[in-house]
Amino acid sequence: xxxxxxxxxxxxxxxxxxxxxxxxxxxxxxxxxxxxxxxxxxxxxxxxxxxxxxxxxxxxxxxxxxxxxxxxxxxxxxxxxxxxxxxxxxxxxxxxxxxxxxxxxxxxxxxxxxxxxxxxxxxxxxxxxxxxxxxxxxxxxxxxxxxxxxxxxxxxxxxxxxxxxxxxxxxxxxxxxxxxxxxxxxxxxxxxxxxxxxxxxxxxxxxxxxxxxxxxxxxxxxxxxxxxxxxxxxxxxxxxxxxxxxxxxxxxxxxxxxxxxxxxxxxxxxxxxxxxxxxxxxxxxxxxxxxxxxxxxxxxxxxxxxxxxxxxxxxxxxxxxxxxxxxxxxxxxxxxxxxxxxxxxxxxxxxxxxxxxxxxxxxxxxxxxxxxxxxxxxxxxxxxxxxxxxxxxxxxxxxxxxxxxxxxxxxxxxxxxxxxxxxxxxxxxxxxxxxxxxxxxxxxxxxxxxxxxxx
Numbered sequence: 451x452x453x454x455x456x457x458x459x460x461x462x463x464x465x466x467x468x469x470x471x472x473x474x475x476x477x478x479x480x481x482x483x484x485x486x487x488x489x490x491x492x493x494x495x496x497x498x499x500x501x502x503x504x505x506x507x508x509x510x511x512x513x514x515x516x517x518x519x520x521x522x523x524x525x526x527x528x529x530x531x532x533x534x535x536x537x538x539x540x541x542x543x544x545x546x547x548x549x550x551x552x553x554x555x556x557x558x559x560x561x562x563x564x565x566x567x568x569x570x571x572x573x574x575x576x577x578x579x580x581x582x583x584x585x586x587x588x589x590x591x592x593x594x595x596x597x598x599x600x601x602x603x604x605x606x607x608x609x610x611x612x613x614x615x616x617x618x619x620x621x622x623x624x625x626x627x628x629x630x631x632x633x634x635x636x637x638x639x640x641x642x643x644x645x646x647x648x649x650x651x652x653x654x655x656x657x658x659x660x661x662x663x664x665x666x667x668x669x670x671x672x673x674x675x676x677x678x679x680x681x682x683x684x685x686x687x688x689x690x691x692x693x694x695x696x697x698x699x700x701x702x703x704x705x706x707x708x709x710x711x712x713x714x715x716x717x718x719x720x721x722x723x724x725x726x727x728x729x730x731x732x733x734x735x736x737x738x739x740x741x742x743x744x745x746x747x748x749x750x751x752x753x754x755x756x757x758x759x760x761x762x763x764x765x766x767x768x769x770x771x772x773x774x775x776x777x778x779x780x781x782x783x784x785x786x787x788x789x790x791x792x793x794x795x796x797x798x799x800x801x802x803x804x805x806x807x808x809x810x811x812x813x814x815x816x817x818x819x820x821x822x823x824x825x826x827x828x829x830x831x832x833x834x835x836x837x838x839x840x841x842x843x844x845x846x847x848x849x850x851x852x853x854x855x856x857x858x859x860x861x862x863x864x865x866x867x868x869x870x871x872x873x874x875x876x877x878x879x880x881x882x883x884x885x886x887x888x889x890x891x892x893x894x895x896x897x898x899x900x901x902x903x904x905x
Contacts, residue, residue: 534566
């Protein structure tokens with residue numbers, strides 16, 4: 451199971467959290483629809499960068515080229531969508547930027563129609579099928595701006611034709627000058643074992659047109675990563691997991707000047723160790739120029755390195771048994787436990803790790819539900835009142851440690867004595883019914899269910 455699909459979300463130190471930007475932007479799980487009731491709607495989308503900086507040349511030379519990647523996707527995997535036609539209008543770039551069209555685009559004047567033969571579903575892979583090469587126009591000055599706009603149609607969907615929302619997608623290009631610190635790609639670590647030490651390749655290159663006079667490197671290692679390499683140029687802190695998932699954070703300051711084209715590597719290899727409780731881990735790396743310099747391309751300053759460990763986390767739930775006469779109210783405690791040995795966190799999306807669900811027993815009424823427990827109809831629909839619902843879904847935080855235990859205490863009134871009445875207690879992923887999106891790291895799902903027994 452990968453928690454790092456799609457665009458990564460940055461982990462921040464101290465009072466910072468797993469940010470829900472694009473939560474994940476890209477990479478968010480999508481609710482599953484029942485097979486017997488598929489939705490009959492679909493929507494075509496254009497996936498474009500909102501902005502891009504175009505650097506001038508080095509020492510007055512030819513401006514540097516950049517790539518603007520654009521693509522199409524649609525919502526509903528019940529439909530096959532083909533023959534995508536992306537219309538790209540660059541009339542707003544006059545005097546600011548020049549565009550070189552890729553082979554799958556047919557230009558005409560200041561626009562082009564680009565072919566996307568098969569349009570993928572959102573969340574299913576990479577959706578940038580058209581790559582435009584752009585550079586600052588000759589004579590363009592720093593700060594000059596222009597805009598590319600997009601429209602799109604495709605064949606498919608419930609009506610046979612899909613159209614992206616009109617006037618909704620564009621990219622602003624800005625002519626700039628400065629350093630561009632770019633991290634080299636780092637491959638994911640897969641199928642590691644607890645206790646393994648792994649070396650993380652690290653290299654930063656200045657792809658800009660001006661020197662970087664010093665820079666900072668920030669490292670954020672998730673809870674299942676230990677023994678982060680210590681460098682004299684770095685200050686290290688850890689968070690305790692009170693408000694956010696625990697992690698190790700390092701801020702490193704380097705005075706080295708990186709001229710255009712120069713590269714930098716750390717004084718010794720960057721290594722981390724997979725802890726005994728490691729499962730799906732991540733190391734966030736960020737680099738920024740110092741002295742107030744503005745990096746001309748921020749997207750390549752940051753990367754997330756996924757590190758997966760072959761480990762398990764045994765989730766379980768415990769029910770309760772209460773008894774009483776008609777009219778009496780009792781407290782029923784439902785307890786979630788992670789029996790380890792691994793911790794687990796939705797570090798990419800920030801979604802709750804799981805939900806503990808209670809189906810209220812016959813003859814009883816919930817008069818008080820814990821915070822974090824949402825009242826529902828039996829089928830999971832909206833229920834208007836906190837008390838009296840037939841079902842409650844109780845969300846955990848976005849992470850649980852290897853020994854986390856969380857108890858949800860309900861006030862339950864016995865309205866009618868029904869000997870042997872029981873209510874179902876179970877653990878579910880946030881999206882989808884139990885079994886649709888199973889906890890594939892859980893070695894024993896038999897303890898994912900229990901009962902609340904009354905009398």
